[in-house]
Amino acid sequence: MLEIKPIFNALRRSKVSTFLLLIEIAITLAIVSVSAFVIVDRINYLQQETGYPEESLLHFSVLTFGDVDRMQQIELDEEMLRNIPGVENAVFMQDVPLSGSGSASSFDSHPDPDMENNKGIRAAYTAGDENMIDTLGVNLIAGRDFRADEVKFGLSSENRPTVVVASKAFVDEMFPEGDGLGKTVYFGRSPIKIIGIVEQMKGPWLQDSRSDNVVIFPYVETRSFDHYVVRTKPEERTAIKRQIEELMLANYDKRVINPARGFDEAKAEYNAGDILMTRMLMVIIVVLVLITIVGIFGLTLFNINKRTKQIGTRRALGARKSDIIKYFLVENAMVCIAGLGAGALGAVYLGTLLLEEYSLPALDNSFILYTALFVLAISLLSVLIPANRAANISPSIATRSI
Amino acid sequence: MFFHYVDLAWRSFKRTPVVSVLMVLAIAIGIGITMTSLSVYHMMSMDPIPHKSSKLYAVQLDTMDDGEEWWTEDNLPTQITYKDAMFLNDVDLPYRKIASTRTGFTVHMNSSEVKPFLESARVTGNEFFAMFDLEFLYGNAWSKEQYQSAAPVVVLSESINEKLFGGEDSVGKQVYLNDEVFQVVGVIKEWDIHTKYYDLNNGSFNSPEDLFIPLSLIKAKELTTWGNTNGWKYQEINSFQDRLNSELLWVQFWVELNNEQEKQAFSEYLTNYLAEQGTLGRFEREKTEFSLRNVNEWMEYNNVVSEDNRLLVGLSFLFLTVCLVNILALLLAKFLRRAPEVGVRRALGASKSHVFAQHLVEVSMLGFFGGVVGIGIAQLGLWGVRSTYSYFSALATMDLSMLFAAPMIAIVSCLIAGAIPAWLVCKTQPAIYLKTQ
């Protein structure tokens, strides 16, 4: 068995190259573990469940300049949209989930929000008619959907919705006992009753800390933009998407139709920055690992070249090939472990820095551990080839004169 | 001597082509990755109006009750109410000050030639153009009279003028905004900014609006904002007038203050104004609070450079370090192998500084090559960024300073990495290499 001490002494004699290897491994560990952590964090975010059948849903918006009764036009448009072959349902709605644009407000447990024991919970809200829940394709797990007679057309102080359907996340946050169904909350001091609970639906902003809190009102009201959501058979969505502008303009032409986008497409656009970040970090990790492999390979080769004679002498003195390979593996492992130790400290430091400076969660230390094992493995693998080469050095080198 | 060293460096490069190419590649990849993230960072953080950025101030007013919180670091809202904006815009003070907000229209020419399209517009005062250094290609801003009478007039951007009028002088012509006739009074040259610093609400890097209309039209035409509207308390809003009178925050406000005195005077004015508004019962505050931030402070305050980008810049510099460690190792091997030659040179009268300089020139050359190849890799990286995220299209490019910086960073980092092997090789005793034949 090889002894550690002679290897250690040999390392001490080539301080610079040992130090370089150590630094390289340390930085690689720090970068890879932190990047991997961020990547996994982002992928979890990007792949989170939204509650919608994203591939079946289309959204487009309309800005009308012609002088037309828009409330009536909405009915006509909805009807036209529902009649397109392949369309399951369509609805006019206020703000569209996952679109990055919407409204949010605090909902109160008391009519007077200034009361001491009032509980105000923020939620995104939107509104539509009795087709909304069905069109969005969300899963109503308790209570009931809106009835047609509950939908208000045109809001005023006398004409207000009195019921809502809300996401489970919101209801549970408001009523932690889990008995929110049928309870009353206050929206701008007017009471509204929760008649239905949806298992899950995301609001307009995925990055919002309360992206799961959504409240849906039963009303139809025109603002500058009219938003429509259409649920199609997934395989027919692309074809339908292409027809929408033409069909809408055929229905009424004094308006501009914004191109329709799938929910998944809108989500990807909203998250483009995160997708970019994930990709860039992946590139960094892959290239870095390659560079580290080449670097370790090169450094070992350099060490072996310096010691060609010594290795030949060892071989002449009876060292087996496997002894030589083992020697370099143990040598590399020693430096590598020292480097990984330093790198782990660096990664922990980097992690705390990120936690303090950025809105990133605390670095999970298991990432450092797994990355360290990975780096150790690639390090040993990249030593194998040059070590093999060293083992093949002919013992006769030693007998040749200096 | 320098050119002689360059010649020697080139010979050395050719003698070990594989190692040399490896080194150049290592630098190039490091520089490529670093420059990709650094270029985006540079574009994001670039001063959009350098000669004036310290004179333009974004105005923030705290018109909320005590105890109300905002998501900014100092709890101040980033926009102000319509009524404050209009008052401060119209009050007679000796500085340029501008309220503005974003809206939008359907645009058409009442003909079948141009298909109606959507366009966002800036509703603002006529000094907006002078304040933000916008030059007129044709015509002028609207007059004070047109502002006061809320005349339907519009200033077009160069690109929209191209689209609607084929680029000709369109002053006096008509365009339909939401089916209403507007008269063109001016066309401005393309506003070339990467960061929409004057309104950071809806994406800091979106392009500026292409239509500009007088502020007085908000009330006259009941224009709704296409930007953000923030509220902090519940108010009954049943009409457009309710909205204008409300405490909703949806207007941006800028003031141009040329010196400390003006800043002081305006600050005093704001203090008094807020105190007076407080006594009217609009909000309950112990003391008045407001803030004036210049352009660069404003961008910093609004986190224009994303956290992700800062993180990437940091990681890519660490990455570059790894590349440099590799280069250092390769240089060490290469230079120490050459120690006998250095011994000869020393014997022939080369001083340590001659030897050191020779090797530094050699690493600089590697750095230069690496930098140049690195620019290529960075272009590839930036292309990748643009195709992943079209929103970054204008940002993911290298401007002249970055093109220049790439080889500079490469050379400097190579010099740092190369100094150690160069020092080791010039410090070795020449004698030992002369005899050992």
Added chain:
Amino acid sequence: MLSMKNISKVYQTEKVRTHALRDFDLQVNEGEFIAVTGPSGSGKTTFLNIAGMLEPYTSGEYMLDDVNVGTLSDNQRADLRNQKIGFIFQGFNLIPDLNLYENVEVPLRYRGIKTAERKRRIEECLEKVGLGSRAKHLPQQLSGGQQQRVAIARALAGQPRFLLADEPTGNLDSLMARQVMELLEEINRDGATIVMVTHDPELARRAPRNIQVVDGQLADFTLYQSREKEIITPSIKPIDLSNNPVEA
């Protein structure tokens, strides 16, 4: 011109102190041709390296043209070496990447001589060693004797007054060795002072003055004369080509 008094050189490693030179005294006068002999490891090369200011000495005083070498900085020593001293090595030590012309040019560049003057001197020196027509050749295209002549041309190019030669014929066959020796004698006649380390007694005998180094000390010349046969055992120095660090 060269004067060494009580020069000592101690190599110090962690555990061992080795005296390479011990109270070494030597006076060399202008125009002399001295052969330095001595057994392997006696300190000949150390002496030569110290004389050429390639190595620092541990104690004593070394004056070169009335300049105390011990007081000079590294850069000053390099300049002095460049101006006054020419080196000829056993292994020639030509720089393999540079052609003959460029090899000869090296010391002239460090002296900062203008291109035209450099050209004149290089051509003159190459002519002198009989290789004027091969200026563009690389060292490995030449025989050992030719390479050594280039090395001599390089040493001469700077017009040094002091030539230090370390076994200049050690890697050459006897014919070439004689040619090189004749060249050195001619140079000496032209006025340069030459100190040559050798262990070829025949060559040594051709030099007007012989000194011997034994155990790091200057041995008595007369003593050397009488004990010559006992000390010098003619041997062929092995030439190792496999471990040439310049080519490696």
